[in-house]
Amino acid sequence: MTTRRTCAFLLAVGGVLLAFDAFLWFRGQYRLAFPILAFLLTLPALIVFEWRRTGARELAAIAVMTGISVVGRVLFAPLPGFKPVSAVVILTGLSFGPLAGFMTGAATALLSNFFFGQGPWTAFQMLAWGAVGFLAGLFSRSRIRKNPFLLCLLGVIGGVLFSALTDLWTTVAATGTLLPAAYLTFLISGFPFTLLYAVSNVLFLVLLTRPILRKTDRLKRKYGLFS
């Protein structure tokens, strides 16, 4: 299977799913429509990832970072909401770029849910962590990427995005529709958790930025990765 055929296949799958999703939307079947939409939003990154023929060394580097964040999520499982995943994903994005950040986030959600249980929520978690990694990756060539304010901001955005997307799934799954009032209630009642996500992200970023970013930057320069 060549790269071109792989991408054509993915585009075809995306097209069919898009049509099906639009139909479900029209029918009011939001419980299935929302997870499919979340999956569709991760699809462009997958297509670019396959299309660019990401090299072996880049793949290996992304795989190590994903491994670290999966192990982190599993090790911190007893503490609800207190996970190093977003921090590791943000740091990968800051160092290796938007696509690598997205893939690390999405792959972490997919793989760690083999331990925690797969379900429609996997698509939302993949999207949330992937988007945070992508967002961080946008600053990978910027001079302010080690700015503590930027890191804090990314950590908070990561926490809020994760909460907003998982609450979106909870609302749709529980009520069958997307009632703005119900969604708002979920967001407000889940605020302590959102706060915990954000604070733990910032805390992990404060602790991990120096040790991890130095290593990944050094690796990038030494082997000429992601250039």
Next chain:
Amino acid sequence: MTYADRLHPLTVFLWYLAILVLTMTATSPAALLPLFVSAVLLRGVQIGAKRLLAGVPLALLLLLSVTAINLFLVHRGAKILFFLNGKPVTLEAGLAGVSSGVMILSVILFCSCLARSLPGDRLLSLFARRLPRLALLLRMTLGFIPRLRLRYREITDARGALGLADERGVIRKIRARLSDLSILTTLMLEESMDQADGMRARGYGLPGATRAVTEPKTFRDGLLAGALVLLLVPALYPLFSGRGEWNWYPLDTAALLPDLPLALCYAAGTAIAVLPIFLEGKETLKWHILRSRI
């Protein structure tokens, strides 16, 4: 060895995908209830009654909370039970909540059944051909996870042996963990580069590579795929035609029992969910009968 292990992963995946689509789009109780019962039975066949019963408290908690969410957040419906803060709490919302809870429980049960019938490695082998780079990334990561743990142990042992594991006080403890993590990152990233070079040396990414097919498609797969298509046509008919579309607001008790064509469609959907119970149950039964009692 379960029945699913002898099938091609694609057959198992598509079968469960069909069940999940049917469950998540089933809105009327007449469609949902048989699916829920099959989910419970299938999971019971897979893990045994004892472990299934152990999950009941959590399931009840989920059911109760979803019902409560609907009762207090959705204010539609005609049969008002009481008012809370000037907003009506209706019977319909409660029933819709119970139905939502049952749907979510069925999805969770079917997902865990899928995870058991199609473990991660077989699921990944399914995507290896279509998404080669993503599949490779996921597999490399799965390979790194045990190695990360091993290296972490080695690092802490080595630092302990060097007398660097002075861990009096919280600050020192955190510092020690951070430097362990820092060493681990360097070590694993360098190791992964060696692994990548090894892959390249053996021709990774060169054109013309073929793939070893380890999962044969057999007659049984063809038979099951045919049965799936035949059953899916009537089972998906209500979704695509909009017939039997269920609405809790207002509640129409006369529509609880579907007419014959609709009932046949629901029966086809239920058959998709019931067949795995028999296929897997047969194996479990055989295992219990043939097991030596010495």
